[in-house]
Amino acid sequence: MTAHPPIHATAVAVRRRGVWKAVLILGRSGAGKSDLGLRLIDKGWRLVSDDYTRVWASGGALYAAAPETIAGRIEARGVGIVTAPTWPLARVVLAVEAEEAPSERLPEPAARMIAGVAVPLLTLDLKQASAVAKVAVALQTL
Template identity: 70%
Template sequence: MTDPSPVHATTVAVRRDGAWTAVMILGPSGAGKSDLALRLIGRGWRLVSDDYTRVWASGGALHATAPAAIAGRIEARGVGIVSVRTRLVARVVLAVACVPEAVERLPEPQTRRFCGIDLPLLALDPRPASAVEMVAVALQTL
């Protein structure tokens, strides 16, 4: 197991095939990470961590948790910091990069490395309502 490293990301998890599977949403402040996470949470996902996520590699997989100071809370822009249902730890299988524009229709597969683990990387404009479904579809293809 590697020592946990902080990543500027919001991480959410969903129960799939009996296990919790997480998606790490990447982007600068204001990119829409928390907004996309709140929409996923509204569809039954659980928050792992908002804005900063601690990740580590173990057994060939990447795992995530929240720093203690922010566990269980997410920023709802314009509303404030709110408490939501959480998942303490989850295995991360996909990274989503929030981009401010439409993406290519059929992009080449990309990856991003965290703690020596390569994750598939989905570039996504988080603003359209379909962004939630795009994350779900991308997760199903793994």
């Protein structure tokens, strides 16, 4: 196991084919990381960590968990800090990064190196209504 300092990201997980898979949502403050996380949770996903996420590499895979001080809580901007259904840790299979410019229609596959692990990368406008569906579709390809 290779430790890595917590990163500025929200992580949510969903169970697919008997395995919990996490998506790491990256972006600047106010980009919509927690908002997208809340919308995925509303669709049955579980919160792993909001805002800061502990990540580590093990066996060539990347894993995520919440720092103890914030476990089980997520920011609902304009409402406050709320509790959410959680999953304590999960393997990260996709990174979603907030974009500032319009999306490419047919982007080339991309990856982000996190803790020495190449993670498939999807770049999205996190605040678009379709972001939840796009994350779900991207996850199906992995």
